[in-house]
Amino acid sequence: MDGLDDLRARHLAAIGDAADETALEAARLAALGKKGEVALKMRDLGAMSPEERRTAGPALNALKDEIAAALAARKAALGDAALAERLAAEWLDVTLPPRPRAAGVIHPVSQVTEEVVAIFAEMGFGVKEGPQIESAWHNFDALNIPAEHPSRTEMDTFYMARAEGDDRPRNVLR
The missing domain is CATH 1.10.287 (Helix Hairpins)
Incomplete structure (x- = not known):
């Protein structure tokens, strides 16, 4: 053609x-x-x-x-x-070390706690830690928590075992 x-x-x-x-x-x-x-x-x-x-x-x-x-x-x-x-x-050198990871951040509740502690420290107060095992009187009675209050039940409070015949107030874990 x-x-x-x-x-x-x-x-x-x-x-x-x-x-x-x-x-x-x-x-x-x-x-x-x-x-x-x-x-x-x-x-x-x-x-x-x-x-x-x-x-x-x-x-x-x-x-x-x-x-x-x-x-x-x-x-x-x-x-x-x-x-x-x-x-x-899009070239990339795979032999280079990785970028460093960013460090974590403080939890918001911890941040607020630290800020409150700093505010009270400026007013002259200090943070004191007490014992981990406390008497029931210091934990409940001194705070006017009645005996029938739900926080005193065995389910909500860890009571320490005491010896036979010991009539002192029971100790609790803080």
């Missing part, structure tokens, strides 16, 4: 010159799209005589396949180039 070599050369050059995927898609549409030149030539097959169709049909199909293969190869090359560019931009 006349002009197939020129058509082939033009479209393969356009595919080779495509710098990005949008230019490649434009080249594909110009060649193989619905209104592309190869598609128009394929439509013209219906108007040809059977002898011309036998020679032009395989030539057009070969041209279509060649352009499709060139498009796929160029698309792969553009994808490889984009990947290489991205990898060069």
Whole structure:
């Protein structure tokens, strides 16, 4: 068919010159799209005589396949180039030591406790720690907590065991 070599050369050059995927898609549409030149030539097959169709049909199909293969190869090359560019931009030296982790922060309740202690320290007060085991009198009676109060039950308070015959007030864990 006349002009197939020129058509082939033009479209393969356009595919080779495509710098990005949008230019490649434009080249594909110009060649193989619905209104592309190869598609128009394929439509013209219906108007040809059977002898011309036998020679032009395989030539057009070969041209279509060649352009499709060139498009796929160029698309792969553009994808490889984009990947290489991205990898060069995201380069990372895995032999470097990791960044140090940020130290934790003080719990909000602990922060408030420290602030309250600081305020009272400015007023002249101090923090004193008492014994871990205390008598029931110091823990409840001195604070006017009645004997039937729920905090005095065995479930809520840890009472220390005492010896037989010991009539002193029971000790509790603070």
